[in-house]
Amino acid sequence: MIRLxxxxxxxxxxxxxxxxxxxxxxxxxxxxxxxxxxxLPLHLKKTYQFLIGFGLGLVMDLFVYSPGIHMSACLWFIxxxxxxxxxxxxxxxxxxxxAYSIKTAGFSPFFYTTLILIxxxxxxxxxxxxxxxxxxxxxxITVLSSSLLALTIIGVFQALSLNRYE
Amino acid sequence: MQRLFAFIxxxxxxxxxxxxxxxxxxxIFSLNPYQQAxxxxxxxxxxxxxxKLSSDIYSYWDLKNQNSWLQDQISQQFRESYPQSxxxxxxxxxxxDTARHPLFDAIPAQxxxxxxxxxxxxxxxxKGLNHGVxxxxxxxxxxxxxxxxxxxxxxxxxxxxLLNTNMKIIxxxxxxxxxxxxxxxxxxxxxxxxxGINKLEKLNIGDVVSTGNSSLLFPKGIPIGYVSKITNxxxxxxxxxxxxxxxxxxxxxxxxxxxxxxxxxxxxxxxND
Numbered sequence: 001m002i003r004l005x006x007x008x009x010x011x012x013x014x015x016x017x018x019x020x021x022x023x024x025x026x027x028x029x030x031x032x033x034x035x036x037x038x039x040l041p042l043h044l045k046k047t048y049q050f051l052i053g054f055g056l057g058l059v060m061d062l063f064v065y066s067p068g069i070h071m072s073a074c075l076w077f078i079x080x081x082x083x084x085x086x087x088x089x090x091x092x093x094x095x096x097x098x099a100y101s102i103k104t105a106g107f108s109p110f111f112y113t114t115l116i117l118i119x120x121x122x123x124x125x126x127x128x129x130x131x132x133x134x135x136x137x138x139x140x141i142t143v144l145s146s147s148l149l150a151l152t153i154i155g156v157f158q159a160l161s162l163n164r165y166e
Numbered sequence: 167m168q169r170l171f172a173f174i175x176x177x178x179x180x181x182x183x184x185x186x187x188x189x190x191x192x193x194i195f196s197l198n199p200y201q202q203a204x205x206x207x208x209x210x211x212x213x214x215x216x217x218k219l220s221s222d223i224y225s226y227w228d229l230k231n232q233n234s235w236l237q238d239q240i241s242q243q244f245r246e247s248y249p250q251s252x253x254x255x256x257x258x259x260x261x262x263d264t265a266r267h268p269l270f271d272a273i274p275a276q277x278x279x280x281x282x283x284x285x286x287x288x289x290x291x292x293k294g295l296n297h298g299v300x301x302x303x304x305x306x307x308x309x310x311x312x313x314x315x316x317x318x319x320x321x322x323x324x325x326x327x328l329l330n331t332n333m334k335i336i337x338x339x340x341x342x343x344x345x346x347x348x349x350x351x352x353x354x355x356x357x358x359x360x361x362g363i364n365k366l367e368k369l370n371i372g373d374v375v376s377t378g379n380s381s382l383l384f385p386k387g388i389p390i391g392y393v394s395k396i397t398n399x400x401x402x403x404x405x406x407x408x409x410x411x412x413x414x415x416x417x418x419x420x421x422x423x424x425x426x427x428x429x430x431x432x433x434x435x436x437x438n439d
Contacts, residue, residue, distance in 0.1 A: 046179035054186050061193075068193030075186055128194065131204050 011036055011157075012056075016063040027142045030150040033060060034121050035157055037077055038114060039101055042094035046082060053078040066129065073124045077117055084113050102158045114154060118147045233420060237274030240308065241422055244272040270385050271425040273297055275305075278322070282415050285352045287327040289313065291421060294321040304383035304424035310376075310412025311335065311390045312421050314383060323423070328358065328390070329415055335390060337409075338378030339369065348375065348390060348409060356415055358391055360407040367405070369396055375409050382432050384424055 015033040022028060037053055044052075057071030064070070085100065093104040102110045122143045130139065174181065194201050225232075275291040293299045295318050303315040305325045313325040314333070326333055334347040337360055346362035363369065373393040377384040395408035426432070 047182055050179055050182050050186060057190075067197035068190040068195075069198070072187060072190035072194065075183060075190065079183060128201070131201050133204075 008036055012059060015060070020064060025145075027138070027145045028149060029122070029126070029142060030146045030153065031118075031121055031125065032150050032153045032157075034074070034077055034117065034150075035154045037074060038081065038117060038154070039099045040081075041097055041099045042085070042090050042104070043097045049078045049082070050075060069125060069128045072128065073121055076124060077121050080120060081113070081117060084116065088113075101161060103162060110158070114151060115147075118150050118154070119143065122147045122150070234274075237420055237422070241272035241274050244270070244422065269427055271298075271427060272306075272422040273299060273425060275299070275323075275421050275423055277418050277421055280415070280418050281327075282329060282355050286331055287329040287415070288316065288324050289327055289418060290322055290324050291423070292322060293423060294318045294323050296320050298425060299323045299423050302383065302429070303426070304381070305421050306384070306388055306424060307413040307418060307421050309389065309414065311384060311388050312413045312415075312418060315423065327415060328411055328413065329355065335384075336378055336380045337375045337390065338386070339363075339373050339375050339393070342367075343378040343380060356411045356413075357394070358409040358411060360409060361404055363405045363407060365398065365403055365405055369393060369405065369407070371396065382426055382429055382436075 011033055015031070019030050019032055022030070033056070036056060037049075040049055040052065053074035054071055057074035060070035060074075061067050081100075088105060088109050090100070090105065093100075098104045100110070100113075105113070123139075126139050126142055126146075127134065196202060273293055275293040275297075277289050278292050280289040281287045289312070291299070291305070299315060299318050301315055301317055305312045305315060311328060313327045313330070316324045316326050318324075328335075328348075329350045331350055331352060333350060337344050337346065337348050344360070344363050344367075346360060348358050348360050350357075351359050360375070371393055375390045375393060377386060377388045377390060379386050389412040391409035391411045393407055394410040397406040397408070399406060
């Protein structure tokens with residue numbers, strides 16, 4: 001439990017202290033903390049998943065002062081994740097109370113799931129954030145570049161956890 | 167009831183999702199200034215359309231009251247705006263209402279029956295003797311002259327329309343009264359003719375033909391129509407004018423009966439004369 005809390009704290013800290021202050025380009029705004037939602041245990045009840053998503057979104061909104069935006073995005077993230085995972089054969093892993101990861105799902109399913117969810121999350125957050133004044137070109141480039149960076153970092157996280165398992 | 171509970175239990179996560187999203191929506195559009203402004207603008211666009219629709223429906227149902235109110239207002243204005251003196255046939259004689267009572271009154275009325283396809287057209291209004299409407303009173307619409315009352319009973323009156331071959335009014339054009347008559351020749355709806363105006367007169371298409379001083383039934387200056395065609399026949403020394411009626415008899419609905427408060431006195435004088 002303590003390890004889990006530490007892991008969550010580190011990821012959230014990495015997001016709010018490092019990634020949110022990246023000053024590389026206005027096109028880069030990676031949201032890596034969603035890996036916490038992506039890798040939630042498979043046996044977790046749907047109600048709890050929504051509550052966790054809501055809570056995590058609330059924490060992120062408090063740090064970036066965007067009331068409701070991350071909360072809403074996290075809820076949609078959980079909902080879409082549920083739909084995608086229902087189509088994957090993960091019952092055995094759920095019975096073993098494992099988390100969703102490259103190891104449990106396999107590289108391709110995990111990659112595609114992550115790709116869809118990450119793209120959706122960045123698109124949704126940037127759309128909500130710029131509502132009423134959306135510059136489509138800027139938004140698309142930001143979504144793609146931020147998603148690419150977020151995917152890379154999540155890939156690194158997964159590689160590190162794989163090494164740990166082995 | 168058990169089924170309802172079972173349904174809620176089975177779909178609790180969906181209900182929770184919806185509730186939480188509503189909370190998020192509330193937070194997004196109430197605490198983020200930019201989103202709030204955008205939301206307000208969009209919401210205004212939607213609500214204003216709905217409000218307009220509801221207002222239109224309400225206005226439609228309230229039209230009858232509004233019309234009645236407007237008619238009262240117009241007749242009130244009519245009483246106040248027309249002069250308290252009347253000159254008859256310019257130099258013939260001049261009468262002044264020394265008691266300072268308004269010379270003309272207007273009684274608002276609604277047309278309940280109207281013909282426009284006969285040689286001698288009439289219309290019936292919903293005001294009669296009980297309302298002070300009598301034979302030989304002028305009737306005008308908000309656009310201009312409509313007719314003259316032919317007969318009245320307690321609650322209704324029949325009026326001879328301008329579109330009646332027996333209707334004769336002396337025209338007043340460009341500040342001059344012509345001693346000829348405007349007639350309806352039963353050829354076109356809303357179209358009258360004037361013959362007998364000398365070709366030396368300067369007339370133009372669009373000139374207003376109105377009532378002059380030579381009528382006891384109408385105040386001076388009530389539009390009868392507008393000159394729509396001037397025919398210059400080579401063999402004649404007179405113009406033939408086609409006049410489009412100011413009042414549209416196709417949809418005549420609200421009218422005012424003009425009451426000349428001194429009609430009997432003036433008529434008596436004229437008869438004596």
